[in-house]
Amino acid sequence: MLQVESVFQNVNGKPILDQVSFHVKKGSCFGIIGPNGSGKTTLLKSISGYYRPVSGTIRFQGKEVHEFSRKKLAQKMAVLSQESLPNYPITVFDTVLMGRYPHLKWYQREGKKDLEKVDEILELTSLTHLREQTLDTLSGGERQRVAIAKAMAQEPELLLLDEPTTYLDIGHQISLLKLVKTWQNESGLTVIMVLHDLNLASQFCDQLLLLHQGKVVKIGSSKEVIKKDMLEKVYETIPEIIPHPKTDVPQVILGI
Numbered sequence: 001m002l003q004v005e006s007v008f009q010n011v012n013g014k015p016i017l018d019q020v021s022f023h024v025k026k027g028s029c030f031g032i033i034g035p036n037g038s039g040k041t042t043l044l045k046s047i048s049g050y051y052r053p054v055s056g057t058i059r060f061q062g063k064e065v066h067e068f069s070r071k072k073l074a075q076k077m078a079v080l081s082q083e084s085l086p087n088y089p090i091t092v093f094d095t096v097l098m099g100r101y102p103h104l105k106w107y108q109r110e111g112k113k114d115l116e117k118v119d120e121i122l123e124l125t126s127l128t129h130l131r132e133q134t135l136d137t138l139s140g141g142e143r144q145r146v147a148i149a150k151a152m153a154q155e156p157e158l159l160l161l162d163e164p165t166t167y168l169d170i171g172h173q174i175s176l177l178k179l180v181k182t183w184q185n186e187s188g189l190t191v192i193m194v195l196h197d198l199n200l201a202s203q204f205c206d207q208l209l210l211l212h213q214g215k216v217v218k219i220g221s222s223k224e225v226i227k228k229d230m231l232e233k234v235y236e237t238i239p240e241i242i243p244h245p246k247t248d249v250p251q252v253i254l255g256i
């Protein structure tokens with residue numbers, strides 16, 4: 001579904017990504033982890049076509065990302081970043097409805113099916129009670145759920161998430177990631193997400209990529225990537241790693 005080959009990326013003349021290569025399988029959940037400033041967001045922006053690599057290639061469904069028209073890309077790819085929702089008084093319903101726009105022709109207004117779809121998604125994301133509330137009055141967690149709902153309305157094949165659990169308490173972190181998982185299971189959606197929380201990344205992602213100073217340190221399952229020596233070197237701290245008592249995936253315990 002996505003092949004990244006030997007990507008070098010400069011931003012404002014500054015080298016950020018250094019020979020990054022990896023593949024993402026259709027229907028999988030791929031996590032990008034790494035310390036602050038390691039290049040995670042830049043990598044996501046390169047995948048979404050926001051930046052064009054200085055060298056190397058990013059192929060999505062067999063074609064280079066920058067060869068897609070903006071509309072075609074919006075039909076296939078949804079991007080959810082910290083700044084993805086505006087802060088003006090537009091209702092939750094209308095915001096989620098905007099997710100349908102890439103599927104409409106330029107002269108076409110949204111139809112009954114689009115409106116029904118939005119209500120269905122509001123129900124799924126537990127947002128029906130906020131249907132007429134405006135974005136500028138929502139809490140951080142509610143805004144995050146609206147952003148996911150808008151992405152769902154877009155019906156993408158690839159979903160890019162930049163720190164989707166920021167602003168969420170632990171209950172909402174889990175319910176948001178479970179929602180993404182259910183959506184994935186039902187639609188074959190592919191997900192690439194940047195996560196700071198290594199324990200959530202370990203539990204929810206099929207593959208992890210550990211990035212450090214713009215370079216790939218390791219790609220593999222959580223058991224292959226969430227390792228004491230590797231994290232010590234990259235995060236400059238000394239964590240303890242224990243298996244999750246239910247799922248056996250590695251979990252990180254921080255010491256002082």
Ligand SMILES: Nc1ncnc2c1ncn2[C@@H]1O[C@H](COP(=O)(O)OP(=O)(O)OP(=O)(O)O)[C@@H](O)[C@H]1O
Nearest residue numbers: 011012014016034035036037038039040041042043
């Ligand atoms: N527009 C820009 N101009 C100059 N430097 C930039 C720009 N965008 C990113 N950088 C630099 O690129 C490096 C990587 O930034 P990026 O946001 O990709 O890292 P990150 O891993 O997502 O960090 P964080 O975990 O803190 O969000 C940083 O040193 C940052 O200062």
